[in-house]
Amino acid sequence: MPNDRADKILQLVNDAKKIDVTQLADKLHVSKVTIRKDLTKLEDKGLLQRKHGFALINNPNNLSYRLAQNYDTKLRIAQRAAQMVEVDETIMIESGSTCALLAAQLGKLDKHVTIITISYFIANFVERYPNLDVFLLGGKYQSDSQVVVGPMAKAALANFRVGQLFIGTDGFDPNTGFYGNDIMRTDIVQAMAENAKDLNILTDSSKFNAPSIIRSFTADKVHTVVTDSGIPQACSRVLTQNGVQLIQVDA
Amino acid sequence: MPNDRADKILQLVNDAKKIDVTQLADKLHVSKVTIRKDLTKLEDKGLLQRKHGFALINNPNNLSYRLAQNYDTKLRIAQRAAQMVEVDETIMIESGSTCALLAAQLGKLDKHVTIITISYFIANFVERYPNLDVFLLGGKYQSDSQVVVGPMAKAALANFRVGQLFIGTDGFDPNTGFYGNDIMRTDIVQAMAENAKDLNILTDSSKFNAPSIIRSFTADKVHTVVTDSGIPQACSRVLTQNGVQLIQVDA
DNA sequence: GTGATTTATTTACGAACGAAACTGATTGTG
DNA sequence: CACAATCAGTTTCGTTCGTAAATAAATCAC
Known part of the structure; x- marks a missing residue:
């Protein structure tokens, strides 16, 4: 097809x-x-x-729906990001659709990886891969996005400190940084970032022209961005100026 | 039909x-x-x-499958148990299939209830009811049964103390008490019971002839059992002798 | 007890289904 | 260049689908 x-x-x-x-x-x-x-x-x-x-x-709030947008691009981004993860590494993953594909890729590569996440969708998405150990944070359940949020989730983070955190984004503004569109999810993602050495963002390039509501991170906080070749020059210049490693997969 | x-x-x-x-x-x-x-x-x-x-x-380990066994009996048990919960009460629910129906019943009754659970199945099962607030414990995700278990889940319990805990059971022996068939789940349920005033067991009567592997509770620890009229006399006598409130719904 | 309503089931029919055979275009191999 | 292999798409066929109308049994009203 x-x-x-x-x-x-x-x-x-x-x-x-x-x-x-x-x-x-x-x-x-x-x-x-x-x-x-x-x-x-x-x-x-x-x-x-x-x-x-x-x-x-699929239910529009559900990740399955968001997965359907630019599916092939997201898949290539996830495949590239999967190379960044070592065998037996423990990583944190947020709830984005590209992050779900990253988890699935890790499963397919048959490397043993431990995943800490707030997303029940991701936990179920990788059910069939015995090489993945999944730890879920607890907290208030947001049923539309299938994640846990809130102070309890933040408190649960105290138990973990990892090398890499992978998240998505809902928007980017060259002057101010990355944005989310849900305050509770943005809050928990910021808390996750404080317990991870490297903050990696996976996103297709469409988000680079879509400023969103709540600022999540300034560009200089980010270690690596994996995206496709459609990212505007203005954005890629700002990212590299801020010391971000920018990886672009072919369109 | x-x-x-x-x-x-x-x-x-x-x-x-x-x-x-x-x-x-x-x-x-x-x-x-x-x-x-x-x-x-x-x-x-x-x-x-x-x-x-x-x-x-449905996937046989999945709750959907277990729900299918004696569905109507379980539904009546859940309806009866739902009467035991007050408006604005906070309860704990374990991962059993009858417990899932209890949560759904509470949703249908449109009472505001806060539910603390280890089961992502239940959290998703009641997605459509805005009168239910769901808090999930964190921990190691057991994908076959869709629950979190392990020390992290037990630690998360420290934040909660509730009046009522509702659980299922995998078996009962008149001489020794209630049994589970998964050591991790039994372990977390025992920890939940320590943080709840009343321990209530919801189960169809078929379990009363099916001794299982790991003892979870002696009868005297239990506050109320809701079951159907098929429970053997020997079992009901032992329960009442141990001070358990026994509620039987019609077959 | 009789007529009205509801519930359970079947019959009938046109639309949708999956599988397989077929057609034509593209790609790879020697 | 020829020729096999692959791929995308269509045609065909017997089966299954959902819906609606017909029929039969159970329940209810008075």
């Missing part, structure tokens, strides 16, 4: 929440059989749900 | 892991259309998965 048709299907499904096979076939000018095959593959990747006659969007 | 056919379908699906509609229709002597309707309802309850042409068992 060509990637651009996969993207178009995901776009259409995400816009409509629910769309039937016939409509997809009409809009994309291929047969229904082809659409059905595409949908089966996309369902296997966890990017949508199939039902008899139509395709359903 | 008659309840006994629903039970038979669940039995057949659970035994076979995967069974097609035609076979179910033959064995139960009804039409395929009727089977399909039954399967749709059972899927809506989360007790199995439908695919084109057949029904699939």
Whole structure:
């Protein structure tokens, strides 16, 4: 299946929440059989749900939905980030969709890694990989994003100090730094960063033009950014000026 | 749909892991259309998965699977137990399937309740009820049963002291008490009990003839048992002799 | 007890399904 | 250059799907 048709299907499904096979076939000018095959593959990747006659969007607040946006780019970023992790290392992972793919990549590489996370989605996402040990922080459960937050989660962090923390971001402004769009999640991520030597950000380049609400980190706090080649020059210059290691995977 | 056919379908699906509609229709002597309707309802309850042409068992370690056994009895037990919880109360819930139904019942009753649990299944199960606040303990994630266990989870308990704890059980022996079949889960449940005033056990009566591996509690530690009318006399006598409040819902 | 309503099931039918065979374009190999 | 292998997509086929209308049994009202 060509990637651009996969993207178009995901776009259409995400816009409509629910769309039937016939409509997809009409809009994309291929047969229904082809659409059905595409949908089966996309369902296997966890990017949508199939039902008899139509395709359903995953819960939009759910990571499965966010995974569906720029899936291939995120996958390449995650593959690159997985190289940064040593065998038997203990890392922290936040709740971003690219972070979930990083965890899955580590699982596939069959390296033993211990993962500390706030995300129940990620814990379940890597269920099938016995080489991954997962520790979840406790706290107030945010059911829409499937993470724990709040003072209890921050207190639980006191038990851990790791070399690397991997997070996503919701936005970036060249003058001021990285942003999140949920105050509770931003708060816990900042606390995680204080207990990690290196702060690594995984994000597709679309976020570099999307300033968001709550500043999470100034650029100089960041060790490495892994993104794709679509990042604006203004942003990449600021990052390198602040001593950030910038890794770009091919588009 | 008659309840006994629903039970038979669940039995057949659970035994076979995967069974097609035609076979179910033959064995139960009804039409395929009727089977399909039954399967749709059972899927809506989360007790199995439908695919084109057949029904699939839920992951057997998963609570969804355990929920499917004696579903109606468990539901009645949960409904009765929900009456024991006050508005604005904070309770602890362990990972049992009947406990999950208790949480859902509390959600449906629209009382505000704060739930502290080790089970991510339960946290997600009650996602849609805004009147429930869920706090999860942190710890080592056991992906098959979707709970956190281990010393970190026990340490997290230090922050909480509640009036009531609700747990399930895997077995009971009249001479020695209640049993679990997983040492890590038994360990954390015992720690939970130390931080709760009343220990309440919710279980269908089938467990009273199934001694299990690890003793969790002697009968005298238990405040209330909610079960169905199928409990053997020998067991109910021992319980009441030990000062346990025994509540039996109709079969 | 009789007629009305509800519940359970079947029959009928057009749409959707998966699997397999087929077609045409692209890629790799000697 | 030829020719096999792979890939993307379509056509075809027998099966399963969901919905709606028909039928039968159980429950209820009075």
